[in-house]
Amino acid sequence: MHHKTNNSSEPKKTPAVAVDTLIFSVIDNKLKILLIRILGGAYKNKWAIPGGLVATNESLEKAASRILSQKAGVDGIYLEQLATFGDPKRDSRGHSVSVAYFALVNDKLFYPKTTEYYADIVWKNADALPPMAFDHKKIIEYGKERLMSKLAYSNIAYALLPKEFTLTELQAVYEAVLGKTLDKRNFRKKVQEIELVKETTHTRQLGANRPAKLFIFTQRHPRIIDIL
Amino acid sequence: MHHKTNNSSEPKKTPAVAVDTLIFSVIDNKLKILLIRILGGAYKNKWAIPGGLVATNESLEKAASRILSQKAGVDGIYLEQLATFGDPKRDSRGHSVSVAYFALVNDKLFYPKTTEYYADIVWKNADALPPMAFDHKKIIEYGKERLMSKLAYSNIAYALLPKEFTLTELQAVYEAVLGKTLDKRNFRKKVQEIELVKETTHTRQLGANRPAKLFIFTQRHPRIIDIL
DNA sequence: CAGGATTGTGTAATTTATACACTAAGTAGG
DNA sequence: CCTACTTAGTGTATAAATTACACAATCCTG
Numbered sequence: 001m002h003h004k005t006n007n008s009s010e011p012k013k014t015p016a017v018a019v020d021t022l023i024f025s026v027i028d029n030k031l032k033i034l035l036i037r038i039l040g041g042a043y044k045n046k047w048a049i050p051g052g053l054v055a056t057n058e059s060l061e062k063a064a065s066r067i068l069s070q071k072a073g074v075d076g077i078y079l080e081q082l083a084t085f086g087d088p089k090r091d092s093r094g095h096s097v098s099v100a101y102f103a104l105v106n107d108k109l110f111y112p113k114t115t116e117y118y119a120d121i122v123w124k125n126a127d128a129l130p131p132m133a134f135d136h137k138k139i140i141e142y143g144k145e146r147l148m149s150k151l152a153y154s155n156i157a158y159a160l161l162p163k164e165f166t167l168t169e170l171q172a173v174y175e176a177v178l179g180k181t182l183d184k185r186n187f188r189k190k191v192q193e194i195e196l197v198k199e200t201t202h203t204r205q206l207g208a209n210r211p212a213k214l215f216i217f218t219q220r221h222p223r224i225i226d227i228l
Numbered sequence: 229m230h231h232k233t234n235n236s237s238e239p240k241k242t243p244a245v246a247v248d249t250l251i252f253s254v255i256d257n258k259l260k261i262l263l264i265r266i267l268g269g270a271y272k273n274k275w276a277i278p279g280g281l282v283a284t285n286e287s288l289e290k291a292a293s294r295i296l297s298q299k300a301g302v303d304g305i306y307l308e309q310l311a312t313f314g315d316p317k318r319d320s321r322g323h324s325v326s327v328a329y330f331a332l333v334n335d336k337l338f339y340p341k342t343t344e345y346y347a348d349i350v351w352k353n354a355d356a357l358p359p360m361a362f363d364h365k366k367i368i369e370y371g372k373e374r375l376m377s378k379l380a381y382s383n384i385a386y387a388l389l390p391k392e393f394t395l396t397e398l399q400a401v402y403e404a405v406l407g408k409t410l411d412k413r414n415f416r417k418k419v420q421e422i423e424l425v426k427e428t429t430h431t432r433q434l435g436a437n438r439p440a441k442l443f444i445f446t447q448r449h450p451r452i453i454d455i456l
Numbered sequence: 457c458a459g460g461a462t463t464g465t466g467t468a469a470t471t472t473a474t475a476c477a478c479t480a481a482g483t484a485g486g
Numbered sequence: 487c488c489t490a491c492t493t494a495g496t497g498t499a500t501a502a503a504t505t506a507c508a509c510a511a512t513c514c515t516g
Contacts, residue, residue, distance in 0.1 A: 183505075183506075183507085185506095185507085185508095186504075186505070186506085190504095205512095205513075205514090207513090207514080208513065208514035208515055209512070209513055209514070210511065210512035210513055210514095211512075211513070
C-alpha cells in the first residue's frame with residue numbers, strides 16, 4: 001500500500017469497508033448458522049449474516065465485535081478472519097468490500113437478541129438456508145468448508161462445546177460439522193491419544209442408563225494438531 | 229453488510245481499500261520474494277511489496293492485476309487471496325485496509341520491470357529480508373506459512389516451475405520452500421504414486437552425466453491433494 | 457430381577473510413512 | 487579407450503498410523 005505517494009493514476013475514491021460475521025453452532029446435533037432479517041432499505045426482509053460498516057481508525061476485529069454487540073447482543077466470542085469479498089456488484093446499493101469473520105459458539109453460553117437493527121435473529125440449519133441477501137450464500141459456503149477443514153487439524157471444537165462434555169457429545173459435534181458418521185472406538189482412541197481432551201472425575205447421567213464420564217479440552221485456545 | 233439502511237450509528241466514513249501482492253519464486257534453489265523500493269512520500273526508499281488503492285467498481289482481483297501490470301510490468305499470473313490487514317496504524321498516513329494477495333511464479337517466464345512508480349524492483353531471499361514499510365513484514369510471514377502448508381496439500385508447485393522439469397528440480401522447489409531436505413527416493417515415489425506429475429519422453433542433459441527425464445504436472449490448475 | 461438404553465473398551469489387518477545405499481548413464485581427461 | 491567424475495534413478499524392510507469390527511458394563515424402569 002503506497003497510496004498518497006503523489007504518483008499518477010491512484011484512484012481517489014475506494015470502496016466502503018464492511019465486516020460480516022458468520023456464527024456457527026451445533027444445536028440438536030445439527031450445524032446451525034445465526035441469521036438476521038434485514039429491517040429496511042433495498043434488502044428489506046431478506047436474510048443475511050450480521051454485519052456493518054467499519055469506521056476509520058477502527059480495527060477490523062474491533063468493528064466485528066462492536067457490530068455483534070450492538071446489533072445482535074452478543075459479546076466476548078472468539079472471531080477469526082475468513083476472507084474478503086469485494087465484487088463491485090455484491091451490494092446493489094454501491095461498491096463495498098466485506099471482510100468476513102467466522103466464530104464458533106456453544107448455544108447454551110450465548111444469547112443473541114433481536115435488536116432495533118434487525119427484524120429478526122435466528123439459528124438456521126446450515127444445510128437448508130433461505131435465500132440470502134448480498135453474496136452471503138457464498139460467504140457461508142466458504143465458511144463451512146473452512147470449518148470442516150479446521151476441525152480436522154485444530155482443536156477449535158472446544159468453542160462449540162461447554163467446559164465439560166461427554167465423548168458422545170464431542171463426536172456428535174464432529175459428525176454434524178463433517179456431515180458423516182465416525183467410528184466410536186477409533187474416535188475415542190484418537191482424541192485421547194493426541195491429548196485433545198482429558199477426563200474429569202465427573203459424570204453425567206441423562207437417561208436410564210450407564211452414566212457418561214465428562215471430559216474437558218486440554219487446551220481451550222486455538223492450536224494446530226491432527227485429528228481425523 | 230447492511231449499511232445505508234438508515235439505521236443509527238453506521239459510520240459515515242470507512243477506511244481506504246488497498247491491495248498488496250506477495251510474489252514468490254524459487255531461484256537458485258532459494259525462496260525469493262519480489263520487493264519494490266518506494267519512490268517518494270513518507271516511506272521514501274523503504275522496501276515493500278507491490279500494492280496500491282482499489283478503485284470503486286473495481287474488483288479486488290482486478291485491482292491486484294492492474295497494479296501489478298502498471299507498476300511492476302507483470303501480467304497474467306495467478307493470484308490467490310491471502311488475508312486482509314486493517315490495523316488503523318498500519319500506514320502512518322491514514323487508515324487503510326489492505327487485502328493481501330499471493331502469487332507463485334517461475335522467474336524464467338516472468339519479467340518484472342522497474343517502472344515510474346517504484347525506485348527499484350528486485351528479488352530478495354525470503355529468509356533475509358530488509359526492514360519493510362507498513363505491516364509488510366507481517367504479510368510476508370503469513371504468506372510464507374500459507375505457502376508452506378499449501379505446498380503440502382495441493383499441487384500449486386506447478387506455478388513455480390516451467391512446463392517441463394526434472395524431479396531433482398521439483399524436489400529442490402519443495403526443499404527451498406519448506407526449508408528442509410527430503411529423501412530422494414521417497415519423494416519420487418510419492419509424487420508419481422499420487423499422480424502429481426507424469427513423465428514425458430523428453431530428457432535434459434546439463435553436465436557431464438546421466439540425462440534426466442523431464443516431467444510435467446498432470447494438472448496445471450489448483451487442486452487439493454496430500455503430498456508430504 | 458429382566459429388559460432396555462447408552463457408555464465404554466481391544467485387537468487384527470491394512471495402509472502409509474520412513475530409513476537407507478547402490479547401480480545407470482553420460483562426459484571429460486589422460 | 488578406459489577411468490574417474492557427476493548426477494539420475496531405483497527397491498526393500500521396518501515402523502507407525504489407520505481402519506474395521508462386536509460385546510460387556512452400568513444404570514434405571516417396570
